[in-house]
Amino acid sequence: MPEPRVAIDIEIPSDVSYIEGVVELAALRCHELHIPSRKCTLNVRVALAEALSNAILRGNGGTGRHVRVRAMVSDDALVFDIVDDGPGFDMNSTRNDPTTPENILREDGRGLFLMHRLMDRVERFVEDGNVVRLTLNRE
Amino acid sequence: MSFAMNKQDEVVVVDVEGQLIVGNRQELKQKVLDELERGEKKFLIDFSRTGYIDSSGLGVLVSLSKKIREQGGELRLANLNDDLQTLFELTKLDTLFQISDTRERALESF
Numbered sequence: 546m547p548e549p550r551v552a553i554d555i556e557i558p559s560d561v562s563y564i565e566g567v568v569e570l571a572a573l574r575c576h577e578l579h580i581p582s583r584k585c586t587l588n589v590r591v592a593l594a595e596a597l598s599n600a601i602l603r604g605n606g607g608t609g610r611h612v613r614v615r616a617m618v619s620d621d622a623l624v625f626d627i628v629d630d631g632p633g634f635d636m637n638s639t640r641n642d643p644t645t646p647e648n649i650l651r652e653d654g655r656g657l658f659l660m661h662r663l664m665d666r667v668e669r670f671v672e673d674g675n676v677v678r679l680t681l682n683r684e
Numbered sequence: 685m686s687f688a689m690n691k692q693d694e695v696v697v698v699d700v701e702g703q704l705i706v707g708n709r710q711e712l713k714q715k716v717l718d719e720l721e722r723g724e725k726k727f728l729i730d731f732s733r734t735g736y737i738d739s740s741g742l743g744v745l746v747s748l749s750k751k752i753r754e755q756g757g758e759l760r761l762a763n764l765n766d767d768l769q770t771l772f773e774l775t776k777l778d779t780l781f782q783i784s785d786t787r788e789r790a791l792e793s794f
Contacts, residue, residue, distance in 0.1 A: 561707045587767040594738040598706045644776040652747045655739035655775055662774050
């Protein structure tokens with residue numbers, strides 16, 4: 546089986562204005578890799594936007610640091626690592642179901658939910674920074 | 685990405701051009717709240733030229749809907765593409781908003 550290869554490896558300033566450009570680059574690479582179009586336009590764009598937003602606002606706690614985005618592609622999956630260099634945060638601390646009647650009118654609390662619904666796997670670990678790993682299976 | 689606003693009869697129509705995400709959601713919120721403060725009650729957000737919406741964008745729509753309702757007004761949505769429709773269904777926000785297929789139908793519904 547061929548080794549996974551690098552599809553994206555970039556570092557951006559910790560600033561939300563950079564999110565849109567990274568997301569569009571990822572969607573473009575996704576299309577080039579012949580992953581089903583709907584997964585590129587919806588799953589990749591929204592889940593990656595959420596992960597970047599979390600890394601910048603919660604992981605790094607704002608500006609002055611950096612966020613690294615790596616994407617590896619294999620025959621089976623597209624895997625994004627979003628790495629911030631902040632003190633880390635508990636991804637499960639806010640893991641309420643935003644679709645319940647008591648939560649649906651809340652303004653926040655949908656980011657992690659969307660990542661889990663739009664990706665096949667969401668992991669968090671520490672390795673040269675705080676890593677959120679999003680795995681999207683090709684099929 | 686930008687927000688074009690115009691008035692059709694008594695309805696303030698907002699076109700979201702590009703994405704509605706963490707970087708621009710406050711701009712949309714402020715523009716709509718300014719109109720609400722001026723006494724406008726009926727709002728339609730048209731997503732025909734929108735790429736995607738993130739969770740903070742969805743949150744702003746929920747927040748605006750609540751504030752407009754508190755003032756006796758109404759916020760309705762139109763022209764969600766398949767991706768946006770899926771996003772609203774996943775989050776069950778399709779049950780919170782009145783959503784029309786076209787701008788014309790949405791305007792007629794007020």
